[in-house]
Amino acid sequence: MKMQLLVLIMLFLTGCQTSDFGFINGETVKDQPPKEQIPTEETIPQETLDQKKVNRNKLFNTDESEENVRPKIGLILGPGLSYTMAHLGALKAINDQKIPVHAIAGMGWSSLIAANYAINGAVNDMRWKAFQGSFASSVSIGFLGSSIKETGDGVYQTLIDQYTRGRAIQQAKIPFMCPALQINQSKSVILKSGSFAQALQGCMKVPPLAQTEAKTWAFIHDTQTLIRQLKQQGAQKIVFLNVIPAQGMIWAKDAGAIDARDKMFWAQVINGLNPKNLGADHILNLTTEGHNALDFKNVKRMIETSEQKANEYFAKFARTYSF
DSSP, X not given: OHHHHHHHHHHHHHHHTSGGGTOOOHHHHHHSOOOOOOOOTTTSOHHHHHHHHOOSOOOSSOOOSOOOSSOOEEEEEOOOGGGGGHHHHHHHHHHHTTOOEEEEEEOTTHHHHHHHHHHHSOOHHHHHHHHTTHHHHHSOOSEETTEEOOOOHHHHHHHHHHHHTTXXXXXXXXXXXXXXXXXXXXXXXXXXXXXXXXXXHHHSOOTTTSOTTOSEEEOOSOHHHHHHHHHHTTOOEXXXXXXXXXXXXXXXXXXXXXXXXXXXXXXXXXXXXXXHHHOOSEEEEOOOTTOOTTOOSSOHHHHHHHXXXXXXXXXXXXXXXXX
């Protein structure tokens, strides 16, 4: 009887060591391989999730996952005398791709183009008139002795009135701004209120066309301040449109009439427009190679080639940002 009781106890204890009762001794825990975990969105790293969601070739040099759904775009039209006419092609391409511009800034002569776009949300009329050479008939680029003629305030005012029609900046469809330098105070300002006429009289004037006695000139060396101002307006992505050729300003047959100080001014501008210094999210170099910086008449081909390049660029831009 005692022997039978002892056998029953031993059988009971043996059963308690099996996994059927949920008990696992220390050795078994150490040797048991971990259970395979089924991945979920909580366990997958966020970077991996984003890569799955954005499965497309990147056009832009950014590591942000957003291909951000429809960011607000701030647009800067770079400076460059007659090269700025190429902006007319780029703005037409932006409209064709139905990319809304949240705020726009112009530098130097591009301020007039930016102002016209801010008012109308389009540049069709200005583009057409540029094709007809209307800017060349307004801007004095002939010779006076051996020097380029300076452009007087009256010429600027005629152009400004033609394309802004006496509007106030607050009346524009798109927020506008442009940088200027008050010579006497050595003070740079961002003009974004008041009348377009007053703002553009300060923002457009650059050598060699600006009058030497002008009190306010375009300030086209500091894009960082301009970018901060655009972001204060709510812009989330800044696009800079550059129109100066990679080889620098081309003066063609007029080169001998350009003052050395003016050439130095533009050399400094070009150095400041180095992509490393700009601080913009995206930079598009428009097609202006081979064009004379002072030729406001023969701009049709330059506008058309820039429009074609911009169309290709902004078509990919629109897909990337879901416009």
